[in-house]
Amino acid sequence: xxxxxxxxxxxxxxxxxxxxxxxxxxxxxxxxxxxxxxxxxxxxxxxxxxxxxxxxxxxxxxxxxxxxxxxxxxxxxxxxxxxxxxxxxxxxxxxxxxxxxxxxxxxxxxxxxxxxxxxxxxxxxxxxxxxxxxxxxxxxxxxxxxxxxxxxxxxxxxxxxxxxxxxxxxxxxxxxxxxxxxxxxxxxxxxxxxxxxxxxxxxxxxxxxxxxxxxxxxxxxxxxxxxxxxxxxxxxxxxxxxxxxxxxxxxxxxxxxxxxxxxxxxxxxxxxxxxxxxxxxxxxxxxxxxxxxxxxxxxxxxxxxx
Amino acid sequence: xxxxxxxxxxxxxxxxxxxxxxxxxxxxxxxxxxxxxxxxxxxxxxxxxxxxxxxxxxxxxxxxxxxxxxxxxxxxxxxxxxxxxxxxxxxxxxxxxxxxxxxxxxxxxxxxxxxxxxxxxxxxxxxxxxxxxxxxxxxxxxxxxxxxxxxxxxxxxxxxxxxxxxxxxxxxxxxxxxxxxxxxxxxxxxxxxxxxxxxxxxxxxxxxxxxxxxxxxxxxxxxxxxxxxxxxxxxxxxxxxxxxxxxxxxxxxxxxxxxxxxxxxxxxxxxxxxxxxxxxxxxxxxxxxxxxxxxxxxxxxxxx
Numbered sequence: 001x002x003x004x005x006x007x008x009x010x011x012x013x014x015x016x017x018x019x020x021x022x023x024x025x026x027x028x029x030x031x032x033x034x035x036x037x038x039x040x041x042x043x044x045x046x047x048x049x050x051x052x053x054x055x056x057x058x059x060x061x062x063x064x065x066x067x068x069x070x071x072x073x074x075x076x077x078x079x080x081x082x083x084x085x086x087x088x089x090x091x092x093x094x095x096x097x098x099x100x101x102x103x104x105x106x107x108x109x110x111x112x113x114x115x116x117x118x119x120x121x122x123x124x125x126x127x128x129x130x131x132x133x134x135x136x137x138x139x140x141x142x143x144x145x146x147x148x149x150x151x152x153x154x155x156x157x158x159x160x161x162x163x164x165x166x167x168x169x170x171x172x173x174x175x176x177x178x179x180x181x182x183x184x185x186x187x188x189x190x191x192x193x194x195x196x197x198x199x200x201x202x203x204x205x206x207x208x209x210x211x212x213x214x215x216x217x218x219x220x221x222x223x224x225x226x227x228x229x230x231x232x233x234x235x236x237x238x239x240x241x242x243x244x245x246x247x248x249x250x251x252x253x254x255x256x257x258x259x260x261x262x263x264x265x266x267x268x269x270x271x272x273x274x275x276x277x278x279x280x281x282x283x284x285x286x287x288x289x290x291x292x293x294x295x296x297x298x299x300x301x302x303x304x305x306x
Numbered sequence: 307x308x309x310x311x312x313x314x315x316x317x318x319x320x321x322x323x324x325x326x327x328x329x330x331x332x333x334x335x336x337x338x339x340x341x342x343x344x345x346x347x348x349x350x351x352x353x354x355x356x357x358x359x360x361x362x363x364x365x366x367x368x369x370x371x372x373x374x375x376x377x378x379x380x381x382x383x384x385x386x387x388x389x390x391x392x393x394x395x396x397x398x399x400x401x402x403x404x405x406x407x408x409x410x411x412x413x414x415x416x417x418x419x420x421x422x423x424x425x426x427x428x429x430x431x432x433x434x435x436x437x438x439x440x441x442x443x444x445x446x447x448x449x450x451x452x453x454x455x456x457x458x459x460x461x462x463x464x465x466x467x468x469x470x471x472x473x474x475x476x477x478x479x480x481x482x483x484x485x486x487x488x489x490x491x492x493x494x495x496x497x498x499x500x501x502x503x504x505x506x507x508x509x510x511x512x513x514x515x516x517x518x519x520x521x522x523x524x525x526x527x528x529x530x531x532x533x534x535x536x537x538x539x540x541x542x543x544x545x546x547x548x549x550x551x552x553x554x555x556x557x558x559x560x561x562x563x564x565x566x567x568x569x570x571x572x573x574x575x576x577x578x579x580x581x582x583x584x585x586x587x588x589x590x591x592x593x594x595x596x597x598x599x600x601x602x603x604x605x606x607x608x609x610x
Contacts, residue, residue, distance in 0.1 A: 051491060075415060120465035128463035157490035264463045
């Protein structure tokens with residue numbers, strides 16, 4: 001009974017998560033005699049599994065993975081992250097894990113530097129750029145990252161490097177939820193010299209939670225607020241195993257969520273903006289993260305199939 | 307685009323991963339055979355049972371059920387170590403590879419670029435090829451229709467204009483080297499794949515899009531720039547002559563953009579003032595996805 005459940009789960013997960021793989025594996029078979037490398041056996045090996053003595057790198061093992069990561073494709077600032085991940089695999093192809101990391105450094109992009117050097121402030125855009133020299137202080141940044149994910153490992157095989165080094169490797173697809181610590185510019189309202197809210201003649205700002213206008217939005221530019229964002233996360237990882245308990249992994253993770261990347265009044269499509277810094281100025285970004293990690297597997301002794 | 311931060315980080319990460327992996331890897335299992343799993347000394351070939359995977363077993367052959375049944379002469383046991391190594395599924399040696407593909411630019415925040423590409427490579431060893439690749443980007447229409455919202459946001463919020471160039475096509479001569487190959491098991495099927503490094507030199511045709519032209523008199527011709535590229539790809543063999551591939555390429559060239567500085571009225575009609583005096587190094591990172599066809603389609607004779 002348990003065997004049938006396992007086989008059913010295997011089939012369902014493969015169909016759901018690996019449509020492309022099944023198209024390759026099954027679709028081509030339907031039209032062509034040359035479907036990858038399928039071997040028809042009529043000798044004593046008939047009925048034998050495709051792989052014997054297969055090493056089970058994940059089955060009932062805990063993977064501890066310290067990693068270094070960085071974000072890519074950011075408009076204003078990219079994060080360098082140090083963190084760790086824990087995964088436990090109930091089966092060789094199915095597991096669950098959690099991860100977390102802290103942004104140890106934040107590198108501004110060239111666009112941020114160009115705005116800092118050449119941005120122009122007028123009353124029409126004062127809310128978005130109160131003072132160009134302080135622009136890096138107003139952009140949205142991500143301080144910490146974490147998440148829980150389910151992992152599917154449908155592809156596994158062997159890899160030869162330079163015809164000298166041979167290692168086992170697999171592809172890990174994962175999906176889950178991420179919890180991200182975002183720091184962005186505090187909500188504020190642009191007002192004119194008389195203290196009346198204005199979209200195109202902003203002289204000062206009233207920061208959320210205060211009543212008095214600041215001086216030319218300079219305090220508003222530096223005011224920060226923090227929140228935790230919950231977002232979907234998903235990705236793919238390539239792992240190679242060199243010892244029974246050591247491997248490396250290269251991982252891409254996407255975490256789409258909204259935040260005010262530029263710390264500006266972004267909600268209006270034209271100029272001027274809405275005259276307010278608020279949640280409407282949060283823009284959806286894909287937030288790509290690339291990770292390099294080292295896997296330590298526990299228990300160290302690996303199991304093999306028959 | 308126009309910055310190397312992301313590319314440098316990516317390259318550094320990959321290099322670190324390789325350097326981390328290699329010293330350990332050379333001590334790891336050195337065979338495709340599974341004999342080394344338990345780190346036992348391999349048995350003499352005559353006594354070997356069905357170890358390793360099925361492909362290896364087939365490659366090694368099994369004569370136990372074939373041949374005449376006359377009694378074999380008494381033999382002494384030979385303690386010779388024989389490893390069954392699987393044949394490479396598809397050889398590239400002396401074959402021509404033709405590869406149509408689609409190219410998607412990853413890192414241009416201002417303008418989307420969609421390209422159709424074609425590559426031809428000749429493999430003069432099984433791991434080394436020389437070839438060319440071509441990508442066409444110019445599909446007509448107003449290129450600013452492909453502009454991202456970032457262009458307008460920068461203008462509205464920071465009063466900054468961004469000079470933008472459109473692309474016509476690129477043409478490069480490349481070397482391809484295949485340091486990695488392997489196989490993946492999907493259910494009961496085994497797919498062969500390889501990973502390759504590619505790099506070369508060629509040309510890129512670009513054209514500034516007039517955006518700092520209050521008089522509306524600026525127009526630009528396509529300009530040819532010397533271009534370089536490096537990349538890495540992954541190829542999955544569907545058959546011995548058909549593969550799916552995807553590759554990451556970084557195309558780099560020094561480009562000239564429109565002059566975004568004010569020009570005094572007497573000189574505004576001078577085309578020499580329309581272009582920036584210096585060049586800006588552009589790095590276009592892109593993902594390409596396509597098919598490759600290997601010719602000729604060889605019949606393989608695998609040794610028994």
